[in-house]
Every structure is written in structure tokens, then in C-alpha cells.
Amino acid sequence: MSDSLDANYAKAYGGKAGFGTSPALLMIDFVEAYFDPDCDLFADVDDALQSALRVREAAHKVGIPVILTNVVYQDGGLDGGRFFEKVRPLRNFLRGNPMGDWPRGLTPTENELVISKQYPSAFFSTSLASTLTAMGVDNVILTGLTTSGCVRASCVDSMSHGFITTVVRDACGDRHSEPHEANLFDMQAKYADVVSEEEIIAHLNVL
Template identity: 70%
Template sequence: MAANAALEDNYAVAFGGKAGFGRFPALVLIDFVEAYFAPDSPLYAGVEDALTSALRVREAARAAGVPVILTNVTYHPGGIDGGRFFEKVPALEAFIAGNPMGAWPKGLEPQADEIVLTKQYPSAFFGTSLAATLTARGIDQVILGGLSTSGCVRATCVDAMSHGFRTAVVADACGDRHPEPHKANLFDMNAKYADVVSEEAIITYLSELETIR
């Protein structure tokens, strides 16, 4: 196909399949922390709408009895456990243990029955117990929302698929510091690794779980 063909038509030749929904989902909300909401933070992204959507999805997941996992990033003082990622991105100093930029935003405080998973690298699966935890609970579907779309959400999405989970990315519950990387990465994840869906679609799925099961 000609390189200048319409984007959707071009990709449809090779991609366009659907992962579909599983029967036993878990919700993973990635790195919703103050660093992305505080205007004086170098990581500020103005992604309040994504958080608002994520909170609604979380409420629906909890109502359906679906496990909820919240991730954050924390580094040892000096970033000695951050490796090349910490070297590459100086702004990650915001996540050194004790920095208020690593705190949960209002409304997303972890509940007693929710897992908090702390990571040092983009993917929530890399160097963590996430895959084992999901597998042990019989999870076959991972629902993702978080920050940022082009970084930790994308990395987690690729690894979720690679670990054998059906993966859905909730577009409304993801955000980035600029709309172009956000849109491009949603497009690419939807083409290759996951189904990118709306908040409305995922809440409908969650509300119908008893029927599905």
C-alpha cells in the first residue's frame, strides 16, 4: 500500500484485530501521583480529566468486585536503584522517597483491599510481582489507565500482552503532557497490543460481569 495512504487504511492491511474482553479482569491504575498535577512539578501534565475518569472506572470496578492495583514510583535517596532510567530522566528525582510529588492525589487514596505496587521502571510488570499476583488470582483481563500514555502506560500495556493477558486501555483514563504523543500511542497500542476503549465501554463491561461469568 502507498506510504501516503490514509493512516487507518494503511494500518488495516496488517493490523485491526480485537483482543476482546476476558471473564476475570483486574484494574491497574498507573502512577496517578501528585507530580503530574502540581503546576510547579517538572512532570506537570494537566491531566485532571484522566484522573476524574480513572476514579469513575475504579468505582465501577470496586462495585463489580474486580481487584484494583495502584502503582507508583519510588527511588532510594540518590536514585541508586533507578539505573539508566533515572540517569536519562532527571525529573524522576520527584519520586525519591519522601518527596511530596510522589503522594496520591485527592480521591485516589488506596483502600484497604487494594494492592499498591511500587516500581522503578516504566512497566508495572518489570521487576515486580504483578504478573505472578494476577496469575495466582486467575486474572485473564487487564484494564489499564494512567500516566503517562506514551511512557508507563504503553510499557505496561506491551508487557501485559506479552504475559498473556487480554488488555484494554481506557483512553479517557490516560493522559500525557502533550496531545500528540497521547493520540499516537493510543493508536499504536490499539493496533498491536490492546483494545483501546472508552470509559463508557469499560464501565458497561464491568457492570455486565455477572452476566458474562
Template identity: 65%
Template structure:
């Protein structure tokens, strides 16, 4: 083990575990990440993340855990997108009427699921998510979504900052390239959340449903 690895192992070695009253959050599973013609296309990493998230969604419902989906939406011209829309040209995929702004195939919000519309990376910034989770009595979140290095990471930091015990489900997060995906999972696990496997999360949900 290198000196750097030893330092990380010594400095960042805590786990906080799952909370008692979690919510499952599916961040930005939009068609944009599955359309090869779109600049946001995420390839296999995003495809496998969606399948894992859908599996978690079924398990969460069986366990009576609330499910929350986020969607990115802008007014015409990106009027409400601020500096984020100004900087990131591919966000035009989320303008009104674009097919790429719709939920990914296979992910249709159900009547008992909350949909949070956002304009910035974090699911918490400028939205009612934190107050809604508090009103629901949730003390923790299970995070999934796209992309790991972008909106998932931003949502992770804000979830922790709002006082929610945060679990990031590794296989249910996706990115365009494995390097930023792995680097951000590493960093989130070190400082902000527990990064756990899909199998471990499913086992925990199964026990909770029993």
C-alpha cells in the first residue's frame, strides 16, 4: 500500500451506516443520457446504472420507503438556468419539448412517487427536497443517478450538509467514463457518504421489508 493510500485509510475510515427512515432518490435519469445523438450520451455506464436503480426502486417500494425522482427543466432560452446553463451547452437538451428532457425509457413516475424539478446540479439546491424529506420524517437518503461526477456528487454533498445520513449505491450511479466515476465514488466515500454495493443495499432493504 502506498503512503497516500495509507494516509487515506487512516484519515477517512469511518462508515455511518444506513439510516432508520431513508428515501430513495433517483437523480436525473433522463433520455438525454441514452440518446447517442445527444452530447450528454453516457453509454454503458449510464445504461447499467438505470437497471440497478430500477431494481432498487422495486425493493424500496416493497420496504415501504418513499421514492423521489428528479428531473431537469428549463424555461425557453434557459432563462432560469443562470450561470450553469451559460457554462454547460449540453443543458439545452432539457429545454421544453425536447425528447431528451423526458425520463429514460422504463422510468415512468408512479402516483406515489415525488418528482422534483431542478435547474442546478444538486437535487437540493433551489428545490423543496430537504424540507419535504424532513416533513416525511426521513433521516437518510439512498442516492442513485447520473452522472456520478456531476449531479450525484453535488446531491451527495448537499444531502450530508442538510443533515441526512447519505448512502450512494455504486452500481446505480453512472458516468461517461470510468475514471471520473471511480474518482468521485472514492471521494464521496471518504468524506460525505457511505458508498455501498447494490447487493448490500438490496439485502438491507429485504431485511427492512420483512
């Protein structure tokens, strides 16, 4: 293949989703497990959290909805199905485990919605899609952890539910740069526009 990767994909996947007129910010699974070096889910993603917090501040300034997700399982993980069976570190999200708490610097406000989930996508078996539709939202802005897991799954479902989807590169993180970059590349190609923190804040500031 003589073409560069970018040039090759641009032939088929060079389209832009653009921004909607009524966005909501989704902050996916920013929980302590990814920030505690002693946890097997640790991912060294503080930069992503700080970026997401700045995007959140911009969202609050213009009054758009902010929704946070976490992962919570009942005792024994009975509601986690095959996902809980497959991924052993999900035991950190059994109800009451401190690894499922919000990390330092992130506390949901009374005006923010928290959605607890059991599977990768923020949309699967939750009220998120119907809640966003009821709010009149047409554009879902994604931040969160991890890029190759719950962010990607939520991105695909967001697009599949009919929302214009935007992924904020700086505000997503993963345990390794290669799956992070590969999944950002693929989301940009097929499901969403991947933008910088600077770009999304500039967009929010002119709403």
C-alpha cells in the first residue's frame, strides 16, 4: 500500500459530523480505580481528567447538560453477566468498593445527572438515550475512560442512537498510548469527530 494511512482512509472516511445546536457533555467512568497506582485498573490518566474538568467548566458556563457515568455491580456481580465474568478487574466496582468512588477533584453537582451502568456503553441498558432525547439534545460530547473501552462503546452507541457525536481527544485516556491512538483514529474515521479540548471549548463559548 503506497498511500499513507491518513490518505488511504481519507478516500473513504473523510467526512465530518460537525456540531449540533443542542449539546450535552458526557463524562464516562472517571472513577478512583484509574487513578490509584495500587489498583489493577490504574491508567495514569490525570491529564485526561484535568482536561475533562475544564470542558465541564465551559459546559456549565453556557448551561448545557452534564452527565457522569460510573460502573456499579451488586454483590457477586450478578448483574454484570459475561462482562463481569470476562474482565476480572471489574470486581473493583462492586457496590461499596472505594475504587468506584469519584476521584479527587471530581464531585457531581446537584445539577448533574449520574448514570450507573454495568456494561461498556453508557447507553446499553440505561436511560441515557431517552433522557437526552427528552432534553432535546442532538450532539453528545464524549470525555472519559478508557478510550478503547467504554468511550469507544459509548461513541458507537451514541451515533447509532442518532446523536451527532464528538470525542474530545485530550479528555480521554487509556492505559497505553497505542490503543488510545488507534481507537481515536477509528472513531474519527467512522463514528464521530475527534477534536481537541481547545476546539470544543471554543465551540461551547459561542453557543
